[in-house]
Amino acid sequence: MRALAGLRERPAVIVGLALLVACAAVALIVPFVSPYDPNAAAVQERMQAPSAAHPLGTDDFGRDVLARLAVGIGMSMQVAFATAAVALVLGLLLGLLAVFVRPLDQLIMRICDGLLAIPGVLLALAVVAATGASTASLIACLVLVETPAVARLVRSSALSVRERRYVEAAAAAGVRPAAVVVRHVLPSVLVPVAVQISAVFGSAIVIEAALSFLGAGIPAPTASLGNMLSDAKAFVNTGWCLMLFPGAALAALVLGANLIGDGVGGGALFRLRTRPRPLPGDAELERERMLLP
Amino acid sequence: MLRYGLARLLALLQVIVVMSIVVYALIYAMPGDPATVILGDDATPEQIAELRAQLGLDQPAWLGYLDWVSAVLRGDLGYSIFLRAPVAEVLGERIVPTVSIALLASFVSVIVAIPLALAAARRQGGAADVSLTVVAMLGIAVPGFLLSLLLVRVFAVQLGWFPVAGYASPDEGPWTFLRYLVLPAVALGVVQVSVLGRITRSSVVDVLSSSFITVARAKGVSPAGVLYGHGLRNALVPIVTVLAGSFGSLLAGAVVVETIFNIPGVGQLIVTAISRRDYPVIQSTVLVIALIFVVLNFVVDLLYPLLDPRIRLTAGARA
Numbered sequence: 071m072r073a074l075a076g077l078r079e080r081p082a083v084i085v086g087l088a089l090l091v092a093c094a095a096v097a098l099i100v101p102f103v104s105p106y107d108p109n110a111a112a113v114q115e116r117m118q119a120p121s122a123a124h125p126l127g128t129d130d131f132g133r134d135v136l137a138r139l140a141v142g143i144g145m146s147m148q149v150a151f152a153t154a155a156v157a158l159v160l161g162l163l164l165g166l167l168a169v170f171v172r173p174l175d176q177l178i179m180r181i182c183d184g185l186l187a188i189p190g191v192l193l194a195l196a197v198v199a200a201t202g203a204s205t206a207s208l209i210a211c212l213v214l215v216e217t218p219a220v221a222r223l224v225r226s227s228a229l230s231v232r233e234r235r236y237v238e239a240a241a242a243a244g245v246r247p248a249a250v251v252v253r254h255v256l257p258s259v260l261v262p263v264a265v266q267i268s269a270v271f272g273s274a275i276v277i278e279a280a281l282s283f284l285g286a287g288i289p290a291p292t293a294s295l296g297n298m299l300s301d302a303k304a305f306v307n308t309g310w311c312l313m314l315f316p317g318a319a320l321a322a323l324v325l326g327a328n329l330i331g332d333g334v335g336g337g338a339l340f341r342l343r344t345r346p347r348p349l350p351g352d353a354e355l356e357r358e359r360m361l362l363p
Numbered sequence: 364m365l366r367y368g369l370a371r372l373l374a375l376l377q378v379i380v381v382m383s384i385v386v387y388a389l390i391y392a393m394p395g396d397p398a399t400v401i402l403g404d405d406a407t408p409e410q411i412a413e414l415r416a417q418l419g420l421d422q423p424a425w426l427g428y429l430d431w432v433s434a435v436l437r438g439d440l441g442y443s444i445f446l447r448a449p450v451a452e453v454l455g456e457r458i459v460p461t462v463s464i465a466l467l468a469s470f471v472s473v474i475v476a477i478p479l480a481l482a483a484a485r486r487q488g489g490a491a492d493v494s495l496t497v498v499a500m501l502g503i504a505v506p507g508f509l510l511s512l513l514l515v516r517v518f519a520v521q522l523g524w525f526p527v528a529g530y531a532s533p534d535e536g537p538w539t540f541l542r543y544l545v546l547p548a549v550a551l552g553v554v555q556v557s558v559l560g561r562i563t564r565s566s567v568v569d570v571l572s573s574s575f576i577t578v579a580r581a582k583g584v585s586p587a588g589v590l591y592g593h594g595l596r597n598a599l600v601p602i603v604t605v606l607a608g609s610f611g612s613l614l615a616g617a618v619v620v621e622t623i624f625n626i627p628g629v630g631q632l633i634v635t636a637i638s639r640r641d642y643p644v645i646q647s648t649v650l651v652i653a654l655i656f657v658v659l660n661f662v663v664d665l666l667y668p669l670l671d672p673r674i675r676l677t678a679g680a681r682a
Contacts (some may be wrong), residue, residue, distance in 0.1 A: 105528035183374075184381025187654045189615035192633075193385075195648045199637040201393040276506045280619050283508055284634050303623060304514060306527075307520050317509045 085327050086268075086329030089322045093143050096319075100140035102316040108137040109291045112240045120311065127311050128303060135315055138293035143319050145294045146275050149205065150323075153274040156269050160217045162263065165224025166251055169232055179225065186248065190215045198286045208287060212277060216270045223266050227259045256258035268331030279320055295320045368665055376663045382657070383435075386650045387428050390418065390642055401444060401640045417442065418642070435650070440645035445636075450647045453632065458651070460530055460628035463540075464547050464617040466631070469606060471552030472559050477602070480563035481590060484571060502557025507616040511623045518546060528625040547620045551613055562605045567600035599670045603636040607663040611656035618652075633682050 094203035101108075106124075112132035120127045126135040168178040185193070197211035231237060232255065240250050275295075281287035282296025290297055295316045391395050398414040399406070403472040412421075419427030434441070442452040479498070484493030505513075525546050531539040568577065571594050579589050621630035629648055636644035 077640055085675065158415065180377050180381055183378045185404065187378050187382040187611075188385065188649060188658045189611040189656065191612075191619060192652055193614040193650050195618075195633060195637065196386070196389050196645055197392065199642070199645045200389045200397075200638070272503075280506065280508060284619060284622060284630075284637075286634070286637050306512060306515055310516065313509075313512050313516075317505075317512070320506070321504040322508060324506070328503050362618065 080333040082329045083333030086331075086333060089326030089329070090147075093263040093319060093323055093326070095145060097140050097144035097147060100136060104134065104137045106137045108133060108141045108293055114141070117305070125316050126358070129298075129312055130305065135298075135312070138298060139295075139315055139319060141293040142295040142298055142316060143323070145205075145288055145292065146278060146320075146323060147213065149209055149278050150271045150274040150327075152209045153216060154271045156209070156213045157216040157220050157261070157270050158267050159205045160213065161266075162222025162224055162259075164217070164221040165259075166228055166255070168221070170247065170251060175225075178221065182221050185214065186222075191274065191277055191280050192355040194281055195286055197340070198281060202348035203213070203281075203289050205288065206280065208278060212274045215277065216274060220263065220266055220270065223262055224259055227262050228255050229299075231255050231258050245312055249283070265335035266333045268327045272327035272331075274319065275323050290352045295323075341361075364668060367668065370595065371661060371664045375657060377656055382653050383432060383650060384428065386646055386653070387431055389531075390420075390646065391424065393642075396420075397642065401642055407447035407582070411486060420520070423576065435647075439649070440647035443636075443641055443644050445639045445641045446644070450643055450681055453644070454629070454651060455648060457627065457629050457632045460544070460616045460626050461614060461621060461630065462655075463533075464551065464626070464628070465542055465610060465613040467541075467544055467548035468555055468613050468617070469610065472555035473606070475552065476556040477563055477595070479594060480537070480560045483560075483564045484567035484594065485586075485590060490563075492514075497552065497563060499557040499561055500552045507551045507554050507622060508619045510553060511547060513548055515623065520559035520582070528623070530624070530626040530628075543624070543626070547624050547626065551616045552618055555613060555618065556607060558609055559602065559605050562601050563598055565634045566601045567594045570597040571592050597671075600667060603663055603666065603670060607660050610659055611653070614652050614656065629646050 110133065112128070115124075115128050115132040116130055118124055118128040118132075124134050124136065126139060129135055129138065147187045157321070164178050168175045188196075193209045193215050197214060200209060201207040201210070237250060237254050240254050241247070242304075245253075278287055278294070278295035279299070282294040285300065287296050288294035298316040299313055299320070302316070305312055393400050396411075396415075398411045398418065398420060402410055402414060415421045419430050422430075431441075438451060442448070443453060446453055473496075481497050483489070483495045486492065515527060518524050527542055527574065530543050533540045567590075567627055571589075576593055577588060580594055584592070603669050617628065618630040618633060621628040622634060625631075629652070633645060633648050635641075636648070
């Protein structure tokens with residue numbers, strides 16, 4: 071109940087959730103309702119404008135855009151959920167290990183720094199180039215791209231908690247180290263990490279779309295938002311609708327994820343009059359904080 | 364200052380070593396034997412053995428890595444399997460448009476974001492603040508490549524102000540050169556405005572609420588003097604940090620956006636390299652872009668004490 075009451079004060083979270091739920095609904099319901107196979111070409115019906123038969127029109131192979139859009143949204147969300155879940159678990163594990171097993175701290179953080187030095191899209195491209203494009207390798211490479219930032223955030227949040235009196239007291243009272251971490255440290259790390267994970271979700275969707283757009287993501291003919299946009303690129307003069315729908319879906323997913331994160335984190339972005347607080351997830355801000363002691 | 368610089372240099376070297384190991388190790392992520400995968404089924408055993416030697420796969424991984432590093436240090440980035448040319452040569456040519464787009468996008472974002480953020484900080488909730496929020500939302504929700512498609516549709520196809528696609532080398536005159544780069548740079552710039560604008564606004568708002576601003580106002584400094592001389596001046600460190608810190612994603616963004624405009628940059632190079640599994644090209648491209656990014660950030664780290672004298676004392680004393 072308290073969580074629900076909290077939600078009412080955070081409209082950004084509600085709007086963000088609504089966007090994601092709407093996208094998920096399209097992805098889940100359309101395949102059952104639509105009479106069209108998303109991959110079945112029907113050349114005589116190609117490039118049709120939206121109509122009663124094809125609510126969002128057809129593409130250059132005569133495939134139903136709505137059916138493909140549903141598959142594309144589903145793909146994006148599956149990949150992003152999987153990435154966020156794995157990055158969350160790995161990031162928590164590595165970040166907490168770095169804080170509570172001191173010999174590992176330097177090692178883990180230097181590896182994270184090295185990975186963060188490679189721009190996400192490029193690292194993902196290089197990994198996919200090596201492993202070949204498939205949904206599993208896509209998720210693996212997104213995890214590799216996203217986990218370092220999560221681990222660093224977990225580490226920096228846990229570091230500040232570790233020095234608190236109540237953690238010291240718990241340890242002094244003889245609570246087992248694992249129990250100290252789970253019961254006393256984890257809860258206060260969760261809010262900044264939740265913000266970061268929703269950013270990971272959004273960023274995974276963008277990178278997946280960019281890779282599929284470049285032809286290095288979800289292999290054709292399976293639809294994804296990226297390869298639908300890439301198909302639409304050729305018809306920028308005539309088929310305006312072709313880019314509009316996958317583009318809008320992509321924007322809705324990314325915005326939804328960021329609104330949720332922003333709302334949970336206290337709303338730095340979409341609240342005007344009050345003084346903005348920095349997003350705890352901002353890597354730049356973290357860098358800056360570390361520089362200015 | 365010297366100790367601070369040396370500490371930063373040490374950190375830079377650590378990052379470069381780890382990053383280069385990651386880039387080198389990626390070839391071991393290939394399923395099966397990389398040389399066979401790269402050359403395909405109809406390659407002769409001799410060709411495969413030759414490529415294995417060329418990629419350093421015929422020796423233990425750590426020796427292969429050391430060989431690769433020493434070659435890179437001598438400026439040898441390997442040999443493209445399909446372009447049949449040294450990667451350094453190809454990359455040197457292709458990196459010009461990509462870096463130009465990223466620089467131009469940074470420039471666009473600075474001239475839009477900073478005035479907008481200053482106006483937003485001065486009157487919170489005013490027109491500038493609302494537009495900054497809208498741009499920030501747009502920049503977060505709409506990735507650069509999607510925005511590029513929309514910009515092409517409106518400004519190239521509909522209005523005909525800019526070419527739909529293509530590239531002119533800088534030799535053909537600065538205006539022709541810029542005309543082809545405006546749309547991709549604006550597309551990436553909008554994304555960047557969202558990051559830069561938010562940071563600038565919040566830092567300036569933070570600065571404006573500190574007590575030395577009250578003192579400055581009390582002793583009669585003009586509102587503009589307070590805003591630029593104190594507000595912007597003290598927000599320079601986060602602004603420069605964001606500019607340098609996001610240059611990597613701008614380069615990566617330029618790689619994606621280029622392909623929409625048929626610009627012969629790193630993007631096209633890497634996409635064709637992936638489809639042909641031309642691994643030396645992929646490896647070196649990622650390495651060089653990451654190097655540009657970390658070295659830029661190193662230089663910016665060294666600039667901090669100049670931008671903010673307070674940092675010289677604290678960071679210098681600590682390091």
